[in-house]
Amino acid sequence: MTAQAVPREPRQDRSRATRRRLLEAAVDCLASVGWAGTTVTVVAERAGVSRGAAQHHFRTREELVTAAVEYGTEVRLHRMRARLDELAGRRPDTLEVVTLLGEMYSSPLFKAALQLWVAASSDEQLRAQVVPLEARFGREAHRLTVDALGADESTPGVRETVQATLDLVRGLGLADLLTDDSSRRTRLLHQWAATLDTALGR
Amino acid sequence: MTAQAVPREPRQDRSRATRRRLLEAAVDCLASVGWAGTTVTVVAERAGVSRGAAQHHFRTREELVTAAVEYGTEVRLHRMRARLDELAGRRPDTLEVVTLLGEMYSSPLFKAALQLWVAASSDEQLRAQVVPLEARFGREAHRLTVDALGADESTPGVRETVQATLDLVRGLGLADLLTDDSSRRTRLLHQWAATLDTALGR
Numbered sequence: 001m002t003a004q005a006v007p008r009e010p011r012q013d014r015s016r017a018t019r020r021r022l023l024e025a026a027v028d029c030l031a032s033v034g035w036a037g038t039t040v041t042v043v044a045e046r047a048g049v050s051r052g053a054a055q056h057h058f059r060t061r062e063e064l065v066t067a068a069v070e071y072g073t074e075v076r077l078h079r080m081r082a083r084l085d086e087l088a089g090r091r092p093d094t095l096e097v098v099t100l101l102g103e104m105y106s107s108p109l110f111k112a113a114l115q116l117w118v119a120a121s122s123d124e125q126l127r128a129q130v131v132p133l134e135a136r137f138g139r140e141a142h143r144l145t146v147d148a149l150g151a152d153e154s155t156p157g158v159r160e161t162v163q164a165t166l167d168l169v170r171g172l173g174l175a176d177l178l179t180d181d182s183s184r185r186t187r188l189l190h191q192w193a194a195t196l197d198t199a200l201g202r
Numbered sequence: 203m204t205a206q207a208v209p210r211e212p213r214q215d216r217s218r219a220t221r222r223r224l225l226e227a228a229v230d231c232l233a234s235v236g237w238a239g240t241t242v243t244v245v246a247e248r249a250g251v252s253r254g255a256a257q258h259h260f261r262t263r264e265e266l267v268t269a270a271v272e273y274g275t276e277v278r279l280h281r282m283r284a285r286l287d288e289l290a291g292r293r294p295d296t297l298e299v300v301t302l303l304g305e306m307y308s309s310p311l312f313k314a315a316l317q318l319w320v321a322a323s324s325d326e327q328l329r330a331q332v333v334p335l336e337a338r339f340g341r342e343a344h345r346l347t348v349d350a351l352g353a354d355e356s357t358p359g360v361r362e363t364v365q366a367t368l369d370l371v372r373g374l375g376l377a378d379l380l381t382d383d384s385s386r387r388t389r390l391l392h393q394w395a396a397t398l399d400t401a402l403g404r
Contacts, residue, residue: 032324033324034320034321034323034324034325035238036237036238037324111323114320114376115320115323117376117379117380118236118316118317118320118379119236120380121236121313121317121379121380122234122235122236122239123236127380130380131380131381134380157393157396157397160389160390160392160393160394161393161394161397163386163390164370164390164393164394164397166373167370167373167374167377167390168366168369168370168373169373170372170373170376170377171368171369171370171371171372171373171374171375171376172369172373173373174316174319174372174373174376175369175372177319177320177323178319178322178323178329178332178333178336179333184365187362188362188365188366188369190362191359191362191363191366192362192366194359195363195366195397195401198400198401199397199400
């Protein structure tokens with residue numbers, strides 16, 4: 001992303017802050033009450049913004065959700081990058097990496113993303129928007145995981161094993177949707193780290 | 203179908219068949235158009251049943267969906283049992299078992315279940331119904347997978363590795379929701395079968 005020189009104009013700042021509050025509330029709303037309950041009115045209320053002000057930013061529910069999808073994907077990528085890059089800098093053990101991945105894929109942000117994927121599965125327009133964003137997220141998550149694990153993808157099978165790790169934590173995220181699955185997840189990821197160490201020849 | 207030999211209670215049989223058609227249509231409907239689009243009217247039309255006849259069986263959308271959840275779980279369990287038991291009978295290799303699991307968790311039936319989990323995450327009543335059904339399904343899926351793999355759970359780590367296999371295929375099912383992920387899944391499961399053979403000491 002290119003950093004633009006931001007004009008220090010107070011009204012514009014306020015407007016940007018309002019927009020951001022609405023997007024955060026929309027992501028939050030998707031995660032907690034689901035797709036059907038995420039309307040401009042509900043999101044405005046949750047953000048503490050008047051309905052009029054909200055509609056100044058997002059005229060329709062589609063506009064709001066579209067922007068929230070992009071925003072949520074950016075935030076997920078940003079957090080993943082920040083946390084995995086930080087780990088990669090100090091040669092973490094495998095358990096640290098998979099524990100962090102397990103946490104990220106069980107976060108409210110992941111749950112909001114899940115709501116979107118499921119909604120997109122029966123909405124062509126939304127699907128067309130979500131698919132390229134998720135492809136980008138998937139590529140970046142893979143690259144960051146390879147770096148954090150210090151995995152050598154030129155070794156046959158390593159690429160697939162790293163991918164399996166990300167599919168596993170996605171499955172674990174889903175398992176955490178209806179009940180708190182954290183203690184089972186912890187046991188399972190301990191074992192996974194050991195399996196991964198063997199498979200990656202760490 | 204040809205003439206039946208002395209049907210004892212034809213009207214009751216017809217009624218049971220209609221009910222079953224409605225439940226199948228409801229599961230189908232959940233998988234393809236999602237939770238929000240699954241109403242008694244839509245399901246009746248899809249099943250080729252009049253709205254009145256449908257409402258004779260299911261007065262409300264809640265009744266219909268509740269019954270469809272149970273029916274779908276039973277069908278998933280029944281298929282899994284039939285296919286894994288058949289495999290377990292002839293000592294399959296690991297790749298056969300994980301390939302079968304990968305297929306099952308990417309089926310329309312899984313996609314319908316996914317719609318339900320996500321809907322249940324923001325609906326207390328539905329959640330209360332889905333959680334015990336899924337717990338039962340999870341236990342049975344685990345037991346069947348252990349048997350099919352001939353895994354020895356008294357060995358430390360084996361239980362978690364079998365669970366990870368099921369979480370992995372759940373994650374793969376999710377990855378298949380918006381795009382056809384089958385070729386990546388095939389590569390990944392080939393590698394996972396090799397890793398699993400090592401981990402299980404097969």
